[in-house]
Amino acid sequence: MTTELREREEVRTPEGAERTRARRTFIPRADIYETADGIVVLADMPGVDENSVEITLEKNILTIDGRVEPEQREGYTLTYAEYSVGDYHRVFVLSDAVDRNRIDATVKNGVLKLTLPKSQEAKARRIAVKAE
């Protein structure tokens, strides 16, 4: 792997507060890139499919939530573990106005791909600055 792998971070809850579900929640690792038409978000969420992921966009706050059912293997005991199974949660603040009606989300092989097209107004609003 060429990019250094960082440990998977857990979502921190405010001090004294707890989540209602007694389960660990992780911050999914993500790539974000900008194209001429919009922004693409790729998030590693192994164990999640199209039915267990929820995406909300309120104003410019994008929230990604993924639920993963814990593994249960009848007759087997977990003897060695390098990763733990848990839910996913991550919040991004978008800088550009996004066309809400054309947001596209797909999940394939445990990777969420979000395409957030820029709205026409946001495109038009950009003002080119010329050098004197």
Add this chain to the structure above:
Amino acid sequence: MLLQELSRSRMLDALRDMERLQSQFHKLLGWDREPALSEFPPVNVWTSQNGCIVTAEIPGVDPGDIELSVVNQTLTIKGSRTPDQLKDGEEYHRRERGYGQFTRAVELPFPVDPERVDARFSKGVLCVNLPRTEQDKPRKIDVKSA
């Protein structure tokens, strides 16, 4: 009596304070995080008397691109992850996902029957079922009375 109750609640408060301090201390040092991953993909191993199950989180890889082999007591997982190709004028805001080739060897707790190994890949999680060889399975020995 009242005094006793009071001192007990004070003790609990002190304990809670200590716990809070401890967790803050751990956060400060970064001890509350998962240990750094040295190898990809991370694996979990489940065992029973009849075999073991190895699971690995490999998001973003097609099942056809994963190569598995079992030699003696070692399971090897090979594959690669390719990043999206960006066109001219496109740029990354953030890049946290790893990519490239990976090879991972997992030492199994007992000999397995390579003919009966079965692997499934769904939602970015690989699950390999490795049944133990018949000869290696524990045998129950009846104790007869003399």
